[in-house]
Amino acid sequence: MSTLAVENLHKMFGQLTVLNGISFLVRKDEFVSILGASGCGKSTLLRVIAGLESCNKGKIIKDGQDVTNVHAAERNIGMVFQNYSLFPNMTVKQNISYALKYSKYKKKDDSDLVNKVIEKCELKNELKKYPYQLSGGQQQRTAIARSLVMSPDILLLDEPFSALDASLRHNLRKLIKQFQREFHISIIYVTHDQEEAFTLSDSIVIINQGVVEQIGSPNEIYCSPCNDYVNDFTHKQLKEKYFDLGKIVQIAKA
Amino acid sequence: MRFIKFKITTLNTLRIVIFLILIAIIIHPLAKIITLTSFSEYKKLLSDNEFKESVRSSLLATISVVIITVPLSFSCAYCITRTNVKHKLFFSIFCTLPLFLPPISFGFSLLSIFGKNGFLYSIFGIRIPLLGQVGIVFGLVLYTFPVSFLMFKNALQKANNSVYESAVLLGISSFRFFINITLPQLKKAIITVIFSVIIMSLTEYGVCLIVGGKVRTLSLLIYRQVAGELDFSTGAAMGSILLIPLLLLFIFDIKFPSINEGIIYKLYVASKDKKRDAISYILLGSVSIIFLLVILSFVVMCFAKKYPIDKTFSLVNIIQVLSPPYLFNYINSVFISLMVSLFGCLLTVAASYFACKSSSLIWRRIYYLLSTLPLIVPGLLFGIGYMLVYSGSFIYNTFIILIMANIAHFFASPFLFSYHSFCNISPEYEDISCLYGISKKRMFIDVYLPNLRSTILDMFFCFFSNSMITISAVVFLYTSSTMPYSLILNRFEGSVEYLSKSSAVSLVILFTNLAAFILTSYLKKQKPLERLLRKHKVII
Numbered sequence: 194m195s196t197l198a199v200e201n202l203h204k205m206f207g208q209l210t211v212l213n214g215i216s217f218l219v220r221k222d223e224f225v226s227i228l229g230a231s232g233c234g235k236s237t238l239l240r241v242i243a244g245l246e247s248c249n250k251g252k253i254i255k256d257g258q259d260v261t262n263v264h265a266a267e268r269n270i271g272m273v274f275q276n277y278s279l280f281p282n283m284t285v286k287q288n289i290s291y292a293l294k295y296s297k298y299k300k301k302d303d304s305d306l307v308n309k310v311i312e313k314c315e316l317k318n319e320l321k322k323y324p325y326q327l328s329g330g331q332q333q334r335t336a337i338a339r340s341l342v343m344s345p346d347i348l349l350l351d352e353p354f355s356a357l358d359a360s361l362r363h364n365l366r367k368l369i370k371q372f373q374r375e376f377h378i379s380i381i382y383v384t385h386d387q388e389e390a391f392t393l394s395d396s397i398v399i400i401n402q403g404v405v406e407q408i409g410s411p412n413e414i415y416c417s418p419c420n421d422y423v424n425d426f427t428h429k430q431l432k433e434k435y436f437d438l439g440k441i442v443q444i445a446k447a
Numbered sequence: 448m449r450f451i452k453f454k455i456t457t458l459n460t461l462r463i464v465i466f467l468i469l470i471a472i473i474i475h476p477l478a479k480i481i482t483l484t485s486f487s488e489y490k491k492l493l494s495d496n497e498f499k500e501s502v503r504s505s506l507l508a509t510i511s512v513v514i515i516t517v518p519l520s521f522s523c524a525y526c527i528t529r530t531n532v533k534h535k536l537f538f539s540i541f542c543t544l545p546l547f548l549p550p551i552s553f554g555f556s557l558l559s560i561f562g563k564n565g566f567l568y569s570i571f572g573i574r575i576p577l578l579g580q581v582g583i584v585f586g587l588v589l590y591t592f593p594v595s596f597l598m599f600k601n602a603l604q605k606a607n608n609s610v611y612e613s614a615v616l617l618g619i620s621s622f623r624f625f626i627n628i629t630l631p632q633l634k635k636a637i638i639t640v641i642f643s644v645i646i647m648s649l650t651e652y653g654v655c656l657i658v659g660g661k662v663r664t665l666s667l668l669i670y671r672q673v674a675g676e677l678d679f680s681t682g683a684a685m686g687s688i689l690l691i692p693l694l695l696l697f698i699f700d701i702k703f704p705s706i707n708e709g710i711i712y713k714l715y716v717a718s719k720d721k722k723r724d725a726i727s728y729i730l731l732g733s734v735s736i737i738f739l740l741v742i743l744s745f746v747v748m749c750f751a752k753k754y755p756i757d758k759t760f761s762l763v764n765i766i767q768v769l770s771p772p773y774l775f776n777y778i779n780s781v782f783i784s785l786m787v788s789l790f791g792c793l794l795t796v797a798a799s800y801f802a803c804k805s806s807s808l809i810w811r812r813i814y815y816l817l818s819t820l821p822l823i824v825p826g827l828l829f830g831i832g833y834m835l836v837y838s839g840s841f842i843y844n845t846f847i848i849l850i851m852a853n854i855a856h857f858f859a860s861p862f863l864f865s866y867h868s869f870c871n872i873s874p875e876y877e878d879i880s881c882l883y884g885i886s887k888k889r890m891f892i893d894v895y896l897p898n899l900r901s902t903i904l905d906m907f908f909c910f911f912s913n914s915m916i917t918i919s920a921v922v923f924l925y926t927s928s929t930m931p932y933s934l935i936l937n938r939f940e941g942s943v944e945y946l947s948k949s950s951a952v953s954l955v956i957l958f959t960n961l962a963a964f965i966l967t968s969y970l971k972k973q974k975p976l977e978r979l980l981r982k983h984k985v986i987i
Contacts, residue, residue, distance in 0.1 A: 245878050266884025278875035282897035292883035
């Protein structure tokens, strides 16, 4: 359970400004989606929050403490990568427990938690398998389990389901929401898929070219877009897919 | 910024230490030679007709070798990796066999097959004018083929195979797929192989010495200048001209950097195609027969009492080259090769790690340039450089200088094996190590090393076999007590048993390397490193 405040974050790669004064807040147990077109700086924002990239200006405040210059491993923030990044020479069990065993900052080997996570991720029968023997969904569940056993306060998900088919995505979305409730973690979810953002989130941050366009609940974003960009970006695809907001709400409830 | 400090303390120290070692073993000896070269040397060279003629001969031979070796080795590697042809292991061994022999041995073999009293003449009455450009090209093709074959095989095995599955589903024809997907995907590998073949052909002098006849290649001219006339400055000036292909390779690498594709989980599974497999079998069989002929020529010469004068069967040659004093040379060679493999692997893995994974582009470029430089440097230059730099020091006249010179001389190929493997490992593993506070050492042992197991074994074998066969890098550095086995090949020159004894030595070297190859292939299948790691509870 944790809060995270991102304040006026700037990130430049040479002359290129990728993040230009990003600010938003993630409350306890909140599911926040960062929504934006490809190349708008979403993944960079996530990497800066995780501590994998430094920022040029701005602050990251976690539970009231400035963690901007704190090492990634000391922030207690987990991350699930788009390509899973499982260790191919290790079994599912070894992949899940590896970081827990060898982390410099978390020496405690909590087997109860590991077993609970394995059960929730439906990986009990796959423990001795290697990543190449798993389906895409199983690989992603292993990657999520690897992050969850570290008991992170905040979990970052970088387009985790982009390589999966529609039904698998649907199941995994449900699983993620379930984890959030059971493990009491805040989640920052990066996606370019409006449907995902609207069905999963408590709050959505819309980014365009490194700048926050609007922050609000799915309802606020949909019903009261603050400008043309938000209106176009959120409505176009959804309108093509669904008839009205009622349908979206139904999906969200499901 | 605590996390930046963390990187400095662990990585930079090691990075600088390895950098200094590379300077000491690669740059320092070469710099010593270059300082002996003046601008007037180049001027003198440009007006020297013999030099111009040697450049012309070298270029002609090199172009011919590239035209023959590259398509042939690619076809063989493709047949091994992309078809269901039978006896793959058998063919792989035969396509790699020339790698196990000193290049100079191909000269003996070609002489025995095509020479005045060769098999071809005595059995079929056919005489081919071998000595000269034809012999050089033939010998160099035999010499460059296995390296080229191995590089293609490696690239084909590491190619992104998920694309193939997509293509099968899309119903793309095999031919169109090969032209539009396979070849563009391997563009970088193909160009790297072409450069390697050019460099090997330009710098090899052993083959040219035996079958070159009156033709003088550039490498031969350097050898004669340095070993014969002890004119180091002219030799060094000529040698520095050979650095041009390296410069081109370096520019090419900057223009087309390696793409990090992550580790590919799915292995390529070839579809059923009997016609394709039959053609592959014929191609691989033909190439294998050529190499088998080379080996057979050694066997015939080795077991003939005094070839070609007395062709009666005798074991005297093989017994003699395996008895003292030659036995001690053999033990020296095995010891040197093992040490070169061990320390060479440690150094190349570290150098390739820094060349691929350093956050600074400048460090990556420095490591890449330093490590690939030996690819173009003739072993002879290393030998002279070491002689000039280390004479009088405590390592001179010891095994240490031979080991160092061999590591430097053969550094580039194992480095490139390791470099490409590192570049293929997902960069996100470093993010995971950073995110969860897993030390880089831990990640290296548990993740990188097991994934590089097969490559490390290839590198180990590459160092071992090259050290067993080399002459050029060690010819100025040995003493009577440290003399390697390959150097006794030159000792028999002029004697009646010249061809028989040289063949016996070649065969012993061949079988030693063959044994090392079989052992590394076996270890690759056994996954011993993972077992070892598990045994010591590195991964539980």
